[in-house]
Amino acid sequence: MIWKTSINKMTGTKYPLIMAAFAGLGRTEFAAAFSNAGGLGIITGLNYRLDSFKSELIKMKELTDKPFGINLTVLPPGVRTFDPLKNVTKDDYLKYLEIAIDEGVEVFTTSAYQATHIGERIIEAGCYWFHKCALLRHAISAERAGASAITLIGMEASGFKNPFQHTTLINITLAKRLLKTPIIAAGGIGDARGFLGAIGMGAEGVCLGSAILTTRESPAAQEAKERWRKTDVLSEEYHRQLYHRDLRSTRVLSASIAHQKEEVSIKELIEKIMFEAAEILKLWGLKEDHFTTIPK
Numbered sequence: 001m002i003w004k005t006s007i008n009k010m011t012g013t014k015y016p017l018i019m020a021a022f023a024g025l026g027r028t029e030f031a032a033a034f035s036n037a038g039g040l041g042i043i044t045g046l047n048y049r050l051d052s053f054k055s056e057l058i059k060m061k062e063l064t065d066k067p068f069g070i071n072l073t074v075l076p077p078g079v080r081t082f083d084p085l086k087n088v089t090k091d092d093y094l095k096y097l098e099i100a101i102d103e104g105v106e107v108f109t110t111s112a113y114q115a116t117h118i119g120e121r122i123i124e125a126g127c128y129w130f131h132k133c134a135l136l137r138h139a140i141s142a143e144r145a146g147a148s149a150i151t152l153i154g155m156e157a158s159g160f161k162n163p164f165q166h167t168t169l170i171n172i173t174l175a176k177r178l179l180k181t182p183i184i185a186a187g188g189i190g191d192a193r194g195f196l197g198a199i200g201m202g203a204e205g206v207c208l209g210s211a212i213l214t215t216r217e218s219p220a221a222q223e224a225k226e227r228w229r230k231t232d233v234l235s236e237e238y239h240r241q242l243y244h245r246d247l248r249s250t251r252v253l254s255a256s257i258a259h260q261k262e263e264v265s266i267k268e269l270i271e272k273i274m275f276e277a278a279e280i281l282k283l284w285g286l287k288e289d290h291f292t293t294i295p296k
């Protein structure tokens, strides 16, 4: 099945799948594996110091000849600071950006706070700027600031939390009415039905976060991967850790991990999602071997 949405038209990838940003884990080799599997692999820029960032981009181009992107995470105030993100100044973000632009990177994801100063430079350089946010009103601001696409994270997601966040279902369907900018759905997606659900709600692409952390290429510790696969996502304790309104960020992965019970490669996971999505579409009556969300 050939997939064509405004997102993978921008990214040049086989599938409209974007890798999430991961403090600590969004490393070059993992991102290369995601790109080689047909999605847009994302290196979380701040996992590397400025003086070693360029060599990571060179390494990335040796590991994949497919498109890839860079994430620049701007921390919201009051959120616990991950080690790699300590002491990063506003100017440092622009330095990371210039290095990546020089190395030919064309897609940048920003998160989780105001990133307009970064986005303006991305657009000026002729690149694509995908901004990720949790609230619709922030998405509206990002559209006004000129973002090429907006990733909306539902409260099902792992990572940073906003106490006023809605679910992926509400975020995406409302955003589809309110925004003209293409939307990428994030939060709780890890199988073909989740992928198709997001497309049905109006997303043009899907961001995979927790679901890929249990794969073979994920740099997470083996012990953590096994624990995640065994997580009882139906328990009250897990529910509290993921959805509690007072959380500013959560340490547990989203329930999208419940779709995997054994370790597979990132390619196997992505192929399974996209193969099953194609099968479901055929079951629903799609006759063609291509699927597009772009109107003729």
Ligand SMILES: Cc1cc2nc3c(=O)[nH]c(=O)nc-3n(C[C@H](O)[C@H](O)[C@H](O)COP(=O)(O)O)c2cc1C
Pocket (backbone or CB within 6 Å): 020, 021, 022, 023, 025, 044, 073, 110, 111, 112, 132, 153, 156, 157, 158, 159, 160, 186, 187, 188, 189, 207, 208, 209, 210, 211, 253, 254, 255, 256
């Ligand atoms: C271990 C981990 C680290 C993360 N680190 C970041 C980060 O540094 N920057 C960011 O914008 N989002 C971060 N996130 C959030 C993800 O990028 C993404 O928004 C989220 O995982 C999507 O929801 P899902 O986990 O349900 O797929 C992180 C998520 C996890 C699980």
